[in-house]
Amino acid sequence: MTIALTQTAGSVGTKILSVGSFRPARVVTNAEICARIDSTDEWIQERSGIVERRWAGPDVSVVDMATAAAEKAMASSGISAEALGMVIVATVTHPYVTPSAAAEVQDRIGAANAASMDLSAACAGFSYAVALASDLVRCGTCTHVLVVGVEKLSDWIDHEDRGTAFLFADGAGAVVIGPSDVPGIGPVVWGSDGSQKDAINMTQSFIDYRDVGGDIFPALTMQGQQVFRWAVTEMSKAAQAALDAAGITADQLDAFIPHQANNRITDALVRALALPDTVAVARDITHMGNTSAASIPLAMDALLESGKAPRGGTALLIGFGAGLVFAAQVVTLP
Amino acid sequence: MSQQDILEGLAAIVNEVAGVPVEDVQLDKAFVDDLDIDSLSMVEVVMAAEDKWGVKIPDEEVKNLRTVGDAVTFISANS
Ligand SMILES: CC(C)(COP(=O)(O)OP(=O)(O)OC[C@H]1O[C@@H](n2cnc3c(N)ncnc32)[C@H](O)[C@@H]1OP(=O)(O)O)[C@@H](O)C(=O)NCCC(=O)NCCS
Numbered sequence: 001m002t003i004a005l006t007q008t009a010g011s012v013g014t015k016i017l018s019v020g021s022f023r024p025a026r027v028v029t030n031a032e033i034c035a036r037i038d039s040t041d042e043w044i045q046e047r048s049g050i051v052e053r054r055w056a057g058p059d060v061s062v063v064d065m066a067t068a069a070a071e072k073a074m075a076s077s078g079i080s081a082e083a084l085g086m087v088i089v090a091t092v093t094h095p096y097v098t099p100s101a102a103a104e105v106q107d108r109i110g111a112a113n114a115a116s117m118d119l120s121a122a123c124a125g126f127s128y129a130v131a132l133a134s135d136l137v138r139c140g141t142c143t144h145v146l147v148v149g150v151e152k153l154s155d156w157i158d159h160e161d162r163g164t165a166f167l168f169a170d171g172a173g174a175v176v177i178g179p180s181d182v183p184g185i186g187p188v189v190w191g192s193d194g195s196q197k198d199a200i201n202m203t204q205s206f207i208d209y210r211d212v213g214g215d216i217f218p219a220l221t222m223q224g225q226q227v228f229r230w231a232v233t234e235m236s237k238a239a240q241a242a243l244d245a246a247g248i249t250a251d252q253l254d255a256f257i258p259h260q261a262n263n264r265i266t267d268a269l270v271r272a273l274a275l276p277d278t279v280a281v282a283r284d285i286t287h288m289g290n291t292s293a294a295s296i297p298l299a300m301d302a303l304l305e306s307g308k309a310p311r312g313g314t315a316l317l318i319g320f321g322a323g324l325v326f327a328a329q330v331v332t333l334p
Numbered sequence: 335m336s337q338q339d340i341l342e343g344l345a346a347i348v349n350e351v352a353g354v355p356v357e358d359v360q361l362d363k364a365f366v367d368d369l370d371i372d373s374l375s376m377v378e379v380v381m382a383a384e385d386k387w388g389v390k391i392p393d394e395e396v397k398n399l400r401t402v403g404d405a406v407t408f409i410s411a412n413s
Pocket residue numbers: 037038039040043044047048123162163164166222223224225227228261262265290292320321322373374
């Protein structure tokens with residue numbers, strides 16, 4: 001017999017309650033990078049906007065960084081760890097197949113009532129997780145969700161590869177998402193193009209490395225121009241679609257916080273979206289490099305801390321990367 | 335479409351992408367050496383040109399487009 005079961009219903013609106021971030025202590029200059037690749041400070045700055053990046057040392061793990069950012073976000077959220085119903089950690093650099101980084105973060109922050117999981121969507125991971133977290137609250141599955149974006153990419157790059165060594169870096173950012181009377185997270189516009197899986201991937205699988213061997217430990221590899229071309233054309237469309245879906249226009253934005261992939265991609269998106277000067281544009285990459293899933297919350301925290309974007313203001317987020325996958329949404333800043 | 339029309343369109347694109355003054359974009363100018371267009375700006379110029387004239391400029395071909403004139407010739411032959 002088919003019985004109508006009870007299903008939950010949640011809050012009509014959701015928002016980001018707070019943000020927190022963790023920046024590793026060690027600053028790595030372009031000069032240090034150029035000791036291992038044939039490049040120059042000038043080239044790196046021109047092509048990417050990166051002046052320096054942060055790398056975590058061997059004593060700082062993905063879980064350590066995630067926990068540090070989570071604790072900061074929790075401290076300013078106004079809710080207790082017990083109120084969390086889910087911990088989502090977006091990452092592609094946790095060096096264990098199992099258990100997840102999220103399970104450890106859940107335990108370390110004392111989120112005794114939370115479920116936990118990792119989410120693998122590379123540089124789009126944070127925006128994916130925000131969309132899921134918002135829907136979990138809207139459906140009444142959870143009242144509050146912790147989302148962390150964290151990467152330790154310095155462990156997974158070939159430090160002798162000219163195409164990636166200067167680009168990728170480490171860090172973590174976290175947000176707490178909960179119910180809101182005023183809707184503060186717009187519809188997600190997302191997608192996936194797995195036909196471009198080779199645009200950013202690994203040099204080799206770990207199993208092949210173990211069984212067949214290889215020149216280097218498996219590392220990230222990237223077709224830079226292919227990614228650039230895709231990002232500039234497709235992401236401007238996705239960003240515009242996210243504005244449309246939220247029912248706003250570009251001139252209503254206070255901030256634009258794209259994944260900090262490369263300042264040149266950001267420049268092209270700003271132009272394509274015809275963002276007015278009144279919109280603060282995140283340029284956290286200058287001092288942090290490309291931190292994949294961590295870059296958006298890190299940049300959000302920096303914009304708010306510096307006063308360049310107002311608390312309670314409206315921001316467009318867009319994450320994009322390996323897959324290729326992407327996700328964009330408009331949010332109210334915490 | 336005349337070569338002059340393509341040149342003017344291309345000059346507008348180069349100006350938009352890289353801020354190069356429109357009058358500097360002449361047939362004999364090399365993108366990299368004369369106009370300071372780097373490889374990423376070149377990708378953007380190519381994408382905008384593809385859009386504007388409905389041409390396909392494959393990555394292998396981009397390398398052959400050393401001067402503005404090369405690009406104008408390619409676009410007029412293929413659009
Ligand atoms: C990585 C990236 C900066 C490389 O720039 P690029 O212009 O595509 O570089 P190319 O490999 O085409 O090389 C262009 C020139 O720079 C040189 N070059 C390449 N890497 C270099 C380096 N690290 N330092 C100095 N010169 C370099 C090349 O030798 C080439 O010189 P040539 O024209 O004299 O032969 C760029 O492709 C990029 O950022 N793409 C987007 C990637 C991205 O955002 N990924 C993250 C998604 S999550």
